[in-house]
Amino acid sequence: MYFPYLRGRQYELIALRELLENNKLGSAVIPIIEPVRLSPTLVSTLEGFKDKRQKCSIVMNPGVGSFLEEYSDFSKSNLATRLDSLIDESENFYYVSLMSKDYSLEENFKSIADIGKQITVCKKPDDLQGYNKNYRDQKTAYNFISEMGRLKREVQGNKVKISDNFVKLARNTDYSDKDDEFFSDDHKYFIEDKYKGFSDYSIVGEEYSESGFAPYAVAIHIVYFDSDENLRIHHFVSETNQDPTNPAGKFKEALEKLITFVNEGRVERTLAIYEFEKLYNTGSYPGLGTVKKLSIMHHIELVSKYLDRNSGDSE
Incomplete structure (x- = not known):
């Protein structure tokens, strides 16, 4: 499986939407969107994935951008209502939580009950503290890790390698x-390396x-x-x-x-x-x-x- 990680800028969302509309996203590709703005393009792109029944993932505690502030300020707006409906109703979405030393479930802008649709991301050893406290021994869908021995040893379940391959x-x-x-060459060796998939930041970088x-x-x-x-x-x-x-x-x-x-x-x-x-x-x-x-x-x-x-x- 390939999980392209995009930051949800306008051009990134439109890239996904045009690939989706032209049926260029195969079943082995599950994009991850870290929303940086609460925008009409974000919501319409996610609606497109729902309508096409194509798998997609959304980061529930984005670490960059102004999404969380905008979601909070406009929690009763039409955009937030549409986004909430998508998250509640779509069967094809995964929900991503970025781990940190002090991570707690309350950091997510919306609670998700289905642990089988949960993805965690651990990129540093200290992220294990948040992972162990909240998700260890639970059957999450996937757990993303950077290529560090400690993370590979301690994170459980279906592991996905996440890398920043673009030299900026x-x-x-x-x-x-x-x-x-x-x-x-992750596309060639991820199974041999005991991963369920691989992820990167495309040609943009982390x-x-x-x-x-x-x-x-x-x-x-x-x-x-x-x-x-x-x-x-x-x-x-x-x-x-x-x-x-x-x-x-x-x-x-x-x-x-x-x-x-x-x-x-x-x-x-x-x-x-x-x-x-x-x-x-x-x-x-x-x-x-x-x-x-x-x-x-x-x-x-x-x-x-x-x-x-x-x-x-x-x-």
Whole structure:
């Protein structure tokens, strides 16, 4: 099973929604959404998963963003009411709790009675204190852990490996110095390594920031399989990076490199790659949010295709 972990920004939610609408999420993919805002896009995306009867997960105690404050302030609003209804009624949702040393069930914005739909996340040894106090010896659906020996020894049940595979650099221009690098082989070895699945933060990375800025360079991050079916990531970076002006021109420069890469047969075509090709052919600039959306879509669909091809490895 593959659990792409997304922070619920607008472009991430739209990426999931477009994959869902185009039936590009296989049964071996269960996205995790950590909501950062109580937004119409969040609720409509979750409603789409319910209507399609597609499995999805929502973090009940998000550690970033303003969701908890907005949910509390607008607890009687239509959005909160719709969200509560989804959580109460959907049979296809899992509910994620991020462990910490002092975690208690009261941290969750809503109580969930069904322990069989509960997912826990332990990324540091101190997180075991919250896990042991609240969930040890209970039959949770999955327990996510980082690759640490102590966590693997002490966490029980169905374990899922969670990793941050994206090497985030300070500036987009820095990716020019190392434009191609190893990304992951978890999809090949998670069963051999005694996990029930694997999770990552796609091409965004675990680090969260709400602030935006005009970059000097445009970078398109695309994962692809090498000859051994390892996932690598290629960074297609613009050339005229002396100042933050003309983002459309910079996108065109980066896109030309991507299209050359695709035409060389090095990237499997996905819904997102076809969209990049349309943008190239029309000379359109969709904005940087859409560029990230398409890169996320490509990654998730590519892994979904791999797991479908190797269905025995995704159980």
